Amino acid sequence: MTKVVTAEVTSTKKREGSGMRNESLRNQNLATMLRLLHLEGPSSRANLGRRTGLTRSAIGGMVNDLASFGLVEESAPNRDGTPGRPSPIVEPVARRNVVIGADLMVDSIGVAVVGLGGSVLHSIRRDRPRNQQRPEESVGYVCQLIQKLRSDLDPATRIFGVGVAVPGLIAKGTQRVLLAPNLKWENVDIEGLFRPAIADLPLFVGNDADVGVLAESRRGAAAGKSHVLYLSCEVGVGAGVISGGPLLSGARGFGGEVGHLPVNPDGQRCGCGAVGCLETEIGERAMLRRAGWPPDGGRQAVDEVLQAAASGSSDVINALLDHSRWLSIGLTGLINIFDVEIVVLGGLLGRLFPFIGDAVADELAVRVLPALRDTPIVPSAIGEDATLIGASELVWDTVLSDTVLGPLGRQA
Amino acid sequence: MTKVVTAEVTSTKKREGSGMRNESLRNQNLATMLRLLHLEGPSSRANLGRRTGLTRSAIGGMVNDLASFGLVEESAPNRDGTPGRPSPIVEPVARRNVVIGADLMVDSIGVAVVGLGGSVLHSIRRDRPRNQQRPEESVGYVCQLIQKLRSDLDPATRIFGVGVAVPGLIAKGTQRVLLAPNLKWENVDIEGLFRPAIADLPLFVGNDADVGVLAESRRGAAAGKSHVLYLSCEVGVGAGVISGGPLLSGARGFGGEVGHLPVNPDGQRCGCGAVGCLETEIGERAMLRRAGWPPDGGRQAVDEVLQAAASGSSDVINALLDHSRWLSIGLTGLINIFDVEIVVLGGLLGRLFPFIGDAVADELAVRVLPALRDTPIVPSAIGEDATLIGASELVWDTVLSDTVLGPLGRQA
DNA sequence: GCATGTTTGTATGCAATATGAACAAACCTT
DNA sequence: AAGGTTTGTTCATATTGCATACAAACATGC
Numbered sequence: 097m098t099k100v101v102t103a104e105v106t107s108t109k110k111r112e113g114s115g116m117r118n119e120s121l122r123n124q125n126l127a128t129m130l131r132l133l134h135l136e137g138p139s140s141r142a143n144l145g146r147r148t149g150l151t152r153s154a155i156g157g158m159v160n161d162l163a164s165f166g167l168v169e170e171s172a173p174n175r176d177g178t179p180g181r182p183s184p185i186v187e188p189v190a191r192r193n194v195v196i197g198a199d200l201m202v203d204s205i206g207v208a209v210v211g212l213g214g215s216v217l218h219s220i221r222r223d224r225p226r227n228q229q230r231p232e233e234s235v236g237y238v239c240q241l242i243q244k245l246r247s248d249l250d251p252a253t254r255i256f257g258v259g260v261a262v263p264g265l266i267a268k269g270t271q272r273v274l275l276a277p278n279l280k281w282e283n284v285d286i287e288g289l290f291r292p293a294i295a296d297l298p299l300f301v302g303n304d305a306d307v308g309v310l311a312e313s314r315r316g317a318a319a320g321k322s323h324v325l326y327l328s329c330e331v332g333v334g335a336g337v338i339s340g341g342p343l344l345s346g347a348r349g350f351g352g353e354v355g356h357l358p359v360n361p362d363g364q365r366c367g368c369g370a371v372g373c374l375e376t377e378i379g380e381r382a383m384l385r386r387a388g389w390p391p392d393g394g395r396q397a398v399d400e401v402l403q404a405a406a407s408g409s410s411d412v413i414n415a416l417l418d419h420s421r422w423l424s425i426g427l428t429g430l431i432n433i434f435d436v437e438i439v440v441l442g443g444l445l446g447r448l449f450p451f452i453g454d455a456v457a458d459e460l461a462v463r464v465l466p467a468l469r470d471t472p473i474v475p476s477a478i479g480e481d482a483t484l485i486g487a488s489e490l491v492w493d494t495v496l497s498d499t500v501l502g503p504l505g506r507q508a
Numbered sequence: 509m510t511k512v513v514t515a516e517v518t519s520t521k522k523r524e525g526s527g528m529r530n531e532s533l534r535n536q537n538l539a540t541m542l543r544l545l546h547l548e549g550p551s552s553r554a555n556l557g558r559r560t561g562l563t564r565s566a567i568g569g570m571v572n573d574l575a576s577f578g579l580v581e582e583s584a585p586n587r588d589g590t591p592g593r594p595s596p597i598v599e600p601v602a603r604r605n606v607v608i609g610a611d612l613m614v615d616s617i618g619v620a621v622v623g624l625g626g627s628v629l630h631s632i633r634r635d636r637p638r639n640q641q642r643p644e645e646s647v648g649y650v651c652q653l654i655q656k657l658r659s660d661l662d663p664a665t666r667i668f669g670v671g672v673a674v675p676g677l678i679a680k681g682t683q684r685v686l687l688a689p690n691l692k693w694e695n696v697d698i699e700g701l702f703r704p705a706i707a708d709l710p711l712f713v714g715n716d717a718d719v720g721v722l723a724e725s726r727r728g729a730a731a732g733k734s735h736v737l738y739l740s741c742e743v744g745v746g747a748g749v750i751s752g753g754p755l756l757s758g759a760r761g762f763g764g765e766v767g768h769l770p771v772n773p774d775g776q777r778c779g780c781g782a783v784g785c786l787e788t789e790i791g792e793r794a795m796l797r798r799a800g801w802p803p804d805g806g807r808q809a810v811d812e813v814l815q816a817a818a819s820g821s822s823d824v825i826n827a828l829l830d831h832s833r834w835l836s837i838g839l840t841g842l843i844n845i846f847d848v849e850i851v852v853l854g855g856l857l858g859r860l861f862p863f864i865g866d867a868v869a870d871e872l873a874v875r876v877l878p879a880l881r882d883t884p885i886v887p888s889a890i891g892e893d894a895t896l897i898g899a900s901e902l903v904w905d906t907v908l909s910d911t912v913l914g915p916l917g918r919q920a
Numbered sequence: 921g922c923a924t925g926t927t928t929g930t931a932t933g934c935a936a937t938a939t940g941a942a943c944a945a946a947c948c949t950t
Numbered sequence: 951a952a953g954g955t956t957t958g959t960t961c962a963t964a965t966t967g968c969a970t971a972c973a974a975a976c977a978t979g980c
Contacts, residue, residue, distance in 0.1 A: 114540050115560030118938050118965050121528050125967090128526050142928065148527030152929065154967050173928095179977040180927020265879060274879065323759035335845075339763065341753050346847025347735035348879070351751065356877050357841040361772060370840065370875045428782065429769040429841065433747075435758025463782045465768050467677060467686065467760070530936050530967050537938090554957060564958065566938055585957095591948035592956020 122158075123498040125150065129158055130167060130188070131496045134213055135314055138187035140173065159186055166192055166254075167212065188212040193254050195495070196245070196297075197488030198238050199261040199304065202226060202278050202331050203395045205234060207241040208481065209249065210488035214315050218245050219484060226394050231273075231284045239293035256495045257298035259487035260286060261307045263330050268349030271301040277367055278331040300490040304328065305352060305442075306343055307486025308476075309336030312440045315485060317477035321437045325430055327354070328442035328476075333375040337434055342493075355379070359425050377422035380444055386415040398444065405451050413451055420452035424459035431464050431471050442476040449475035534570075535910040537562065541570055542579060542600070543908045546625055547726055550599035552585065571598055578604050578666075579624065600625040605666050607907070608657070608709075609900030610650050611673040611716065614638060614690050614743050615807045617646060619653040620893065621661065622900035626727050628893060630657050638806050643685075643696045651705035668907045669710035671899035672698060673719045675742050680761030683713040689779055690743040712902040716740065717764060717854075718755055719898025720888075721748030724852045727897060729889035733849045737842055739766070740854035740888075745787040749846055754905075767791070771837050789834035792856055799827040810856065817863050825863055832864035836871035839885070844877050854888040861887035 116124075125148070132147060133139060139147070145155045162168040169189050173182030190211025198207045203226060208219035220241050224234065242258070249255075264276025271287040286301050309318075309326035318324040326336045333355035337344045344351045355375035356368050363372025376382060380398060381391040387404075388411070389397040404412040427439065441449055453473065461469055476482055494500060528536075537560070544559060545551060551559070557567045574580040581601050585594030602623025609620045615638060620631035632653050636646065654670070661667075676688025683699040698713050721730075721738035730736040738748045745767035749756045756763045767787035768780050775784025788794060792810060793803040799816075800823070801809040816824040839851065853861055865885065873881055888894055906912055 115562035115566070116533050116536050116938090117562075118533065118936095121530065121533050121937090121966060124528050140928095145928095150527035150529075151968060153931085153969085154527070156929065157967085173975090175976085177977075178927080179925070181929070181973095181975040183928060339751075339756050339758065344751050344756075344846075346751065347849045348847055350847040350877070350879055351845070353844045353847070353877060353880075356844040358837050358875070359770065359773075361837065362774075368877055425770050425773065430845075432765045432768040433763070433842075433845070434756075435760055435762040435765070437759045463770070465762070465765060465780055467762055468765075528967090530965095533937060533966090552957095557957095563939060565940085565960085568958065569937085585947090587947085589948075590956080591954070593944095593946040593958070595957060 120498065123501060125154070126158055126162065127496055127498040127501045129155075130162065130212075130501060133168065133186065133188045134492060134496060137213060138171075138185050140183035140185050141170075142183035144186060190215045190217065191250065192252060193256065194249070195256045195488045195491040196242055196258045197261075197484040197486075197491075198242065198258065199483040199487060200224075200234050200238060200279065201261075201263060201304065201483065205238055205241070206481075206484050207238060207245060208484040208488065209245050210485060210492075212492075214485065214489075214492075216481060216485065218248065219481065220245065221480065229279075231279075231281055231286075231289060234279075235286065235289040239290065242293060255297060257300065257491040258290065258294050259300045259302065259307070259490035260290070261302055261304045261483040261487040262286065263304040263332060263334065265353070266301050266303050266349050268345060268347075271299055273301070298491065298494065300487075300494070302487060302490050303334060303336070303352070304330060304483050305334030306336040306345065307490055308442050308482050309338055309440070309486070310343060310489040311478050311482040311486035312442070312476060313338050314489060315478065316482065317440045317474045318438045323434070323436040324438055324440065325434055325436045326440045326442055326476075327427070327430070327445060329379060329444040331380045333379050335430070337436070339434060339436070354426070354430060357426060357429060359422060359429070374422070374426040378419065378426060378445070382422075383416070383419050383444065383448070386419050387412050388415065402447055416448060416451045417455050420448070420455045421459065423452070424456050424463060427456065427460060427473070428463040431460070431468050435468060436471065439471060439473045440476055441473065442482060446476040446479070532910065535913055537566070538570055538574065539908055539910040539913045541567075542574060542624075542913060545580065545598065545600045546904060546908060549625060550583075550597050552595035552597050553582075554595035556598060602627045602629065603662070604664060605668065606661070607668045607900045607903040608654055608670045609673075609896040609898075609903075610654065610670065611895040611899060612636075612646050612650060612691065613673075613675060613716065613895065617650055617653070618893070618896050619650060619657060620896040620900065621657050622897060622904075624904075626897065626901075626904075628897065630660065631893065631896060632657065633892065641691075643691075643693050643698075643701060646691075647698065647701040651702065654705065667709060669712065669903040670702065670706050671712045671714065671719070671902040672702070673714055673716045673895040673899040674698065675716040675744060675746065677765070678713050678715050678761055680757060680759075683711055685713070710903065710906065712899075712906070714899060714902050715746060715748070715764070716742060716895050717746030718748040718757065719902060720854050720894050721750055721852070721898070722755060722901040723890050723894040723898035724854070724888060725750050726901060727890065728894065729852045729886045730850045735846070735848040736850055736852065737846055737848045738852045738854055738888075739839070739842070739857060741791060741856040743792045745791050747842065749848070751846060751848070766838070766842060769838060769841060771834060771841070786834070786838040790831065790838060790857070794834075795828070795831050795856065795860070798831045799824050814859055828860060828863045829867050832860070832867045833871065835864070836868050836875060839868065839872060840875040843872070843880050843883050847880060848883065851883060851885045852888055853885065854894060858887040858891070 141155050168186050170184040173184050190213045193212040194209050197210050205224045206221040209217040211217050262273050265274040267274050273284040287299050305328045308328050312318045312326050313324040322340050324338045335352045335354040337352050356373045358372050359374050360372035364376045366373035366376045384393050384397050385391045387401045580598050582596040585596050602625045605624040606621050609622050611618045617636045618633040621629040623629050674685050677686040679686050685696040699711050717740045720740050724730045724738050725736040734752050736750045747764045747766040749764050768785045771786050772784035776788045778785035778788045796805050796809050797803045799813045
C-alpha cells in the first residue's frame with residue numbers, strides 16, 4: 097500500500113490570523129521555491145537564487161531541507177560553456193510525490209497519477225454511457241480505477257491528495273456538486289462517495305472549466321500567461337478565468353458561469369429559465385440542430401458532424417459558421433469584460449476550431465473594443481487530459497502553499 | 509508648505525525576486541496591521557493581537573514603531589465592563605497622514621484631502637462645462653484646487669500621494685488616459701500634466717468605475733464584502749469588480765469594460781463600432797431618448813427627467829421601466845459571470861434606482877441562475893464622493909503595502 | 921600546461937524578528 | 951479589601967536570512 101503522509105500534514109494546527117511568524121518566512125520561501133520547480137521544471141541553484149532574490153546560503157539550506165524530505169533531487173550541472181563553478185540542477189521528484197487527478201465528464205471518465213512537476217505518470221480513460229448513470233455508479237467506477245493505479249505505484253510514493261473535475265456547480269468549501277445538468281446530478285455529496293475509497297486523503301472538487309483554465313494556463317496553450325479565459329463546451333458551456341491571481345471562483349464558487357450570459361433576447365428558452373443564454377446558442381444541442389442532426393444525438397452525432405465538416409461538406413461547414421457567430425458575440429463580451437492575454441477554446445469548441453477559427457477571428461476584429469482586438473484565440477493545447485491535469489493542480493495548489501509545506505519540511 | 513516624505517519612500521530599492529527576507533516579515537506585519545486600522549478604524553491592542561494572531565510583545569513593538577513615526581496614536585481604553593487590564597485603543601492619525609483624491613468627471617471636478625482611515629478632511633467640487641474642455645484646462649483647474657487645499661493643511665501633515673479618477677481607459681502601469689470618449693480625450697498624459705503642480709508626489713490614475721468599487725466595497729454599500737460588482741453610468745457605462753482579491757484590472761488595465769457587453773443584437777450602433785452594446789442601451793443618451801428628451805440634453809435634461817419621475821409622471825416612469833429592462837439583461841450576465849455578494853449601482857444608475865429598483869429585482873428573479881438569485885442590488889451609499897474616496901484608496905493601497913511601509917518605519 | 925578570472929557552494933558570525941515565560945498593572949466581582 | 955482576569959512590559963531564546971571569507975569547479979589566455 098502506498099504511504100500516506102497527509103494525515104499529519106492536514107492535522108497541523110492552522111494559524112488563524114494574518115500575521116506572520118518567524119517560521120512563516122521559511123514556509124513561504126519553501127513554497128515559492130517548490131512552486132517554481134513545479135511550474136517551470138528543473139532549475140539550477142544559481143537560477144533559483146536569481147529568481148527568488150535570495151542568497152546562495154538561503155537557497156542551499158532550503159534545497160537540503162527539501163532534498164532530505166525527498167521532494168527534490170540534485171543532479172549534475174549543465175555544461176553550457178559559461179565560466180565559473182557549475183551549479184547543480186534541482187529537480188522535483190515526480191515519481192515519489194504524486195497526486196491523483198480524476199474527471200467525471202459526460203461521455204467519459206478519467207483518472208491519472210500526476211507527479212510533482214505536472215507530469216502524467218499513468219492515466220486511464222473509459223467511456224461512460226450518457227444515459228442516467230447514477231452518481232454512486234460513476235464515482236464507484238472512478239474509485240476502482242484509482243485503486244488500480246495506486247496498486248501499481250511504488251509503495252514509497254507519497255500521494256498528496258485527490259482532485260476531481262465535474263461539469264457542474266461546486267459549492268465553495270464543501271466538496272458537493274449542487275447541480276450538474278448534463279450528468280443529471282443534483283446535490284451530490286462527492287466527498288461522501290469518495291471517502292471510503294480514499295481514506296483520509298485530502299479531496300478537492302472543481303468545475304471542469306475551472307480546472308481547464310488551470311491546466312491550459314500552466315502547461316497548455318496559455319502557459320506562462322497570467323490573464324487567461326478558457327471557454328469550453330461539454331454539452332453545456334462553462335468558462336474558467338484567471339485574472340492576474342488565483343482562479344476566479346466567485347463568492348459561492350459559481351464564478352465563470354458564462355453559459356448563462358444572455359446573448360440573444362430572441363433566442364430559445366434555456367434550462368435555467370432565462371432566454372437566449374450563450375449555452376442555448378453555442379452548446380452541443382444548438383450545434384447539432386444547426387448542422388441538421390438530432391439535438392440529442394450525443395457523442396456519436398457530434399463525431400458525425402465533425403467528420404462531415406472534415407470531409408468538406410459545405411452544408412455542414414456553413415452551419416458551423418452560422419453557429420460560430422454566436423460564439424463570437426459571447427466572446428466579444430467576455431473579452432471586453434476580462435481583458436485577458438489569450439482565450440483558449442476547449443472541449444467541443446476546441447474541436448470545432450479548425451472550421452470556425454478564422455470566422456471567429458474576423459467577427460471579433462469588428463466587434464471587440466479596438467484596444468483589445470489583438471487578443472489571440474487558440475484551441476486547447478492539452479485536449480482530453482486538460483481536466484485531469486487541471487484537477488491535479490487543484491491539489492498541488494494546496495500542497496505548494498506555505499501552510500502545508502512548512503510542517504512537511506519540519507518533519508524531515 | 510506641507511512636508512513631502514515620499515521622495516525617500518519611493519527611492520527605496522525594490523526587491524526584485526519573490527523570496528522573503530528577514531525584514532520582509534516586519535514589513536508585512538506592519539502593513540497588515542496598519543491596513544486593518546485603515547479599513548476598520550480604531551482598535552484595541554488586544555484586538556489587533558486577536559486579529560493578526562501575533563503575540564502581545566510583537567503588537568507592542570509594532571505599535572511603538574508606528575506611533576513614533578506618527579502613523580498611529582494610542583488613546584484611553586474603552587471601559588466596557590469586562591474584567592482584566594484594559595487595552596489602549598490604537599487609532600490611525602488621519603490629520604497628519606493624508607492623500608489627495610481627485611476626479612475629472614463629465615459634469616464636475618472634485619478634489620479632496622483624505623486622511624489615513626478614510627475620512628474626508630476637506631473637499632471641493634466645481635461644475636465642469638461639458639463642451640470640449642481640453643485636458644490641460646481641466647487638469648490645470650484640478651491642480652489649482654489641490655494647491656488651495658494643500659495651503660490649508662498643517663505643515664506637519666504628510667501627503668503620501670495623489671489619486672485621480674477619470675472616466676476612461678487607463679493603460680496599466682503608465683498613468684495615461686488612452687481614451688475617454690465622454691471627455692473627448694484621447695491619449696492624454698495625465699502624469700505629465702500633473703507633475704509640475706505636485707512635484708514628486710506619487711501619482712495614481714484609475715478608471716472611475718474601478719475606484720468606485722474600491723470606495724463602495726470599503727466604506728460604502730458593500731463595506732466588508734470581498735466579492736463586489738459596481739456598475740456605474742456617467743454618460744457611458746463602466747464597471748469595477750472585486751472578486752476575492754484586489755481590483756480586477758485585466759491584462760492591460762482595461763478590465764471591467766462592461767459598457768461594451770453585447771446585449772441586443774438588434775440594437776443601435778455603438779461608438780465602439782459594435783452593435784447593441786450595454787452602453788447604447790442603458791447609457792445616458794438611451795435613457796434620455798426613451799424618456800422623450802433630446803439625447804444630447806446633458807446634465808440639465810437628466811435632472812429634468814429625474815424630477816419628472818419624482819413628481820409622478822407616469823410616461824416618464826414607464827419609459828424608465830422600459831429602460832431598466834436592458835439594465836436587467838446586462839446585470840443578469842454580470843451576476844452569472846462573477847457571482848458577487850452584492851451589486852452596487854452608481855452614478856445615473858444609482859439616481860434611477862428609486863424608480864427602477866423593484867422592476868430590476870423582479871426581472872433578475874426570473875433571469876438570473878437560481879443559485880444566484882438572492883444577490884442583492886443596491887444603490888451607491890457614498891454617492892458623489894465615491895470617486896474621490898476611491899481615488900484616494902488607490903494611493904493608500906500602495907502606502908499600506910509591505911514594500912513602502914517597511915522603509916518608513918525604519919526611518920523613525 | 922599553468923596561471924588567471926569568474927561563478928558558485930559552504931561555513932561562520934551577525935542582525936532582525938517573533939515567541940514564551942515571568943512579572944507588573946489595571947480592571948472586574950464579591 | 952481580596953481574589954480573579956486580562957493585558958502591557960521585559961528579557962532570554964529560537965529561527966531565519968544576510969554578509970563575509972574561503973574553497974571548488976568551470977573557462978580563457980599565454
